[in-house]
Amino acid sequence: AQTVTQSQPEMSVQEAETVTLSCTYDTSESDYYLFWYKQPPSRQMILVIRQEAYKQQNATENRFSVNFQKAAKSFSLKISDSQLGDAAMYFCAYRNLHSGNTPLVFGKGTRLSVIA
Amino acid sequence: GAVVSQHPSWVICKSGTSVKIECRSLDFQATTMFWYRQFPKQSLMLMATSNEGSKATYEQGVEKDKFLINHASLTLSTLTVTSAHPEDSSFYICSARLRLADTYEQYFGPGTRLTVT
Numbered sequence: 001a002q003t004v005t006q007s008q009p010e011m012s013v014q015e016a017e018t019v020t021l022s023c024t025y026d027t028s029e030s031d032y033y034l035f036w037y038k039q040p041p042s043r044q045m046i047l048v049i050r051q052e053a054y055k056q057q058n059a060t061e062n063r064f065s066v067n068f069q070k071a072a073k074s075f076s077l078k079i080s081d082s083q084l085g086d087a088a089m090y091f092c093a094y095r096n097l098h099s100g101n102t103p104l105v106f107g108k109g110t111r112l113s114v115i116a
Numbered sequence: 117g118a119v120v121s122q123h124p125s126w127v128i129c130k131s132g133t134s135v136k137i138e139c140r141s142l143d144f145q146a147t148t149m150f151w152y153r154q155f156p157k158q159s160l161m162l163m164a165t166s167n168e169g170s171k172a173t174y175e176q177g178v179e180k181d182k183f184l185i186n187h188a189s190l191t192l193s194t195l196t197v198t199s200a201h202p203e204d205s206s207f208y209i210c211s212a213r214l215r216l217a218d219t220y221e222q223y224f225g226p227g228t229r230l231t232v233t
Contacts, residue, residue, distance in 0.1 A: 033219075043154075043207060045224035091159060097219065103150045103211070104222055108159045 002027045004094050006107035013082045014115050020067075021077040021110045023092030029053075031097040034068065034075045035104065039089040048090070051075065053097070079112075087114045118144050120212045122225035129200055129232055137195045137228045139210030145190035146212035150222070151183075154207045166193045200232040 003026045013019035025034070036048040051059045051068050058066050063083075067076045079086055092107040119142040129135045139149055147168045152160040164174045164185050172185035182204075184196040193212075197204055210225045 042226070043209075044226045045160075045209065045211075095222075103162050103165060104160075106159045111157075 002029075002032075002094050002096075002105050004092050004105050004107035006092050006110050008110045009108070010111045010113070012113040012115055013079070013086075015082055015084060017082055018078060018080045019082055019112065021079075021090050021092075021112070023075045023077070023107055025073050025075065025092070025094050027073070027094065029096055033095045033097060034066075035093040035095070036064070036066070036075075036077045037091045037093060037106075038086075039091065039109075040085075041088070045091075049077065082114050084114050084116060087112055118212075118214050118221070118223040120210065120223045120225040122208075122210055122228050124228060125226060126229040127231070129230070131201055131232055132199055134196055134198045135200055135230060137197075137208055137210075137230075139193045139195070139212065139225050141191045141212040141214075141223070144212070144214050146193075146214065147190060148213040149187060149193040150211040150213070151185060151193075151195050152209040152211065154209060154227075156207075160209060163195075197230065200230070202232045205230055205232045 005024045032053045034051045038046045038048050049059050049061045049064050063080045065078045089109045091109045093104040095104050096102040121140045123138045149166040151163045154160050163178045164172045166172045166185045166187040168187045174180045187193040209227045211222045214221045
């Protein structure tokens with residue numbers, strides 16, 4: 001079974017600075033998706049960024065980018081120019097590529113605080 | 117974009133009663149929906165996979181007779197917590213699967229906070 005590990009329960013960053021959240025995963029599949037989700041205090045899950053494992057290029061979405069290391073099974077999220085609104089729980093997630101009935105597998109999450 | 121709604125957003129019920137939570141995909145058809153449970157400061161735990169027109173598949177350790185799931189249409193899945201007890205108090209999140217050209221995407225509802233007194 002696939003597992004996702006987030007080793008940082010809590011992180012903090014100064015406003016306008018950069019922070020990196022770590023995630024590792026374990027799978028025997030060669031094709032899959034990786035995601036970072038944000039859960040603010042409202043608890044609505046918000047997709048931040050997605051990476052297809054077959055793509056070597058790291059995904060970017062504005063201030064959010066990932067460092068995807070397939071061989072190391074590592075998938076970190078970098079948040080640049082951190083804003084107060086970035087404060088939230090961040091979950092790393094995995095999903096098999098082709099099986100539609102396979103749900104997302106989540107890590108335990110990292111709580112990010114942004115200091116003004 | 118794809119929108120998933122849940123109703124109610126929060127509910128308080130007495131111990132021993134049942135409560136139903138609805139999950140709707142508002143602008144797309146979802147043959148598969150997922151139900152998650154989230155305790156405070158914890159991650160989402162998958163409870164069951166709901167497929168339209170068939171029985172739900174429950175994760176190990178989830179009581180199927182306590183958490184009844186019905187996926188009667190392509191836009192609606194319901195989770196009924198039967199004979200609720202205080203330990204069932206939690207945040208319940210549904211997610212609906214949208215089939216795209218060559219893959220799938222999961223969209224999340226806003227969640228339902230259940231408090232059993």
